[in-house]
Amino acid sequence: MNSDIPQALRSLKHFLAIRDVDADVLKTLIDFSIRRKSEFKQGKFKPMWQGKVLAMIFQKASLRTRLGFEAAMVQLGGHAVNLDDQQVGITRREDVRDVARVISSMCDLIMARVFGHQLVVELSAFSSVPVVNGLSDWAHPCQALADLMTIKERFGELHGRKLAYIGDANNVARSLLNGCLKTGMRFVIAAPEGYRLDRGQVESAQMMAAKSGASFAETNQPAEAVKDADAVYTDVWTSMGQEAEAEQRAEDFTGFQINAELMKAAQPTAVVMHCLPAHRGDEITSDVLDGSQSIVFQQAENRLHSQRALLEVLLTNAADAKR
Ligand code: CP
Ligand code: NVA
Numbered sequence: 001m002n003s004d005i006p007q008a009l010r011s012l013k014h015f016l017a018i019r020d021v022d023a024d025v026l027k028t029l030i031d032f033s034i035r036r037k038s039e040f041k042q043g044k045f046k047p048m049w050q051g052k053v054l055a056m057i058f059q060k061a062s063l064r065t066r067l068g069f070e071a072a073m074v075q076l077g078g079h080a081v082n083l084d085d086q087q088v089g090i091t092r093r094e095d096v097r098d099v100a101r102v103i104s105s106m107c108d109l110i111m112a113r114v115f116g117h118q119l120v121v122e123l124s125a126f127s128s129v130p131v132v133n134g135l136s137d138w139a140h141p142c143q144a145l146a147d148l149m150t151i152k153e154r155f156g157e158l159h160g161r162k163l164a165y166i167g168d169a170n171n172v173a174r175s176l177l178n179g180c181l182k183t184g185m186r187f188v189i190a191a192p193e194g195y196r197l198d199r200g201q202v203e204s205a206q207m208m209a210a211k212s213g214a215s216f217a218e219t220n221q222p223a224e225a226v227k228d229a230d231a232v233y234t235d236v237w238t239s240m241g242q243e244a245e246a247e248q249r250a251e252d253f254t255g256f257q258i259n260a261e262l263m264k265a266a267q268p269t270a271v272v273m274h275c276l277p278a279h280r281g282d283e284i285t286s287d288v289l290d291g292s293q294s295i296v297f298q299q300a301e302n303r304l305h306s307q308r309a310l311l312e313v314l315l316t317n318a319a320d321a322k323r
Contacts (some may be wrong), residue, residue: 037305047077072308100126144175159184190225
């Protein structure tokens, strides 16, 4: 069963951060996601995982992540259960160790969207089934996986391509940074003072870039960043959990909007990306989001295809480990 899963993926147990994933594993997972998407579109994909259950814990709101995982489980032949953390009460009502053990005894996979990244790390430590990070304050690895898949579909390769990220150095930016550098891309970030990547992150990015032939640069000039870029990317200025800072951030990010004027500084073949949800008129204008350079909705759809491929790999590896 599923013997066509590439050997390089057979060691993957959890998916918590792109930083933790070996470069070869990441590249293979991107290619595998593209292959499975094509098979799925051709009606060649067979649901092989009847009776398997994914528990989804949400401490924050979601459209794409929840729908992508739930639809993926149905397409794999299994089922997903939505567990709002208001009800579960991890750490408030129940210790994370007990939550992880109970879910592991009833379900085959855990996906968690959390505030503190440490919580997904702890879940994976105490769980006997694979754990996937569906976004933490620190990382959004499933988003980066779908984004890299989308860039590869568009350009046919990742190595040497340039991604310009305009805006907050947040969870999405950090995962993209690690993903771009592991796949040999050129990553440049334009962020205002106070919203830049932390220095430790920059140092490890530079070390990684030196190893993979990738490159990393920072600027506070969006027009400089988008020059020669193949992909121009942004995310919200205020992430979930930062709502109290929204007004200050709107002021601080003035000039960091992706709009038609900024896109004039990029090459005409550049694509525009956003993880969504977007705040139209803030970090990106509607004409650009809906324009011919935007691949934003292909990115969103690829959350489904890449997450289905990821779940298939994790289910296969967990089943093999039990044999
Ligand atoms: N991009 C993303 O993760 O979307 P949701 O927050 O809607 O899941
Ligand atoms: N940076 C955003 C991403 C949402 C998908 C947030 O954390 O809210």
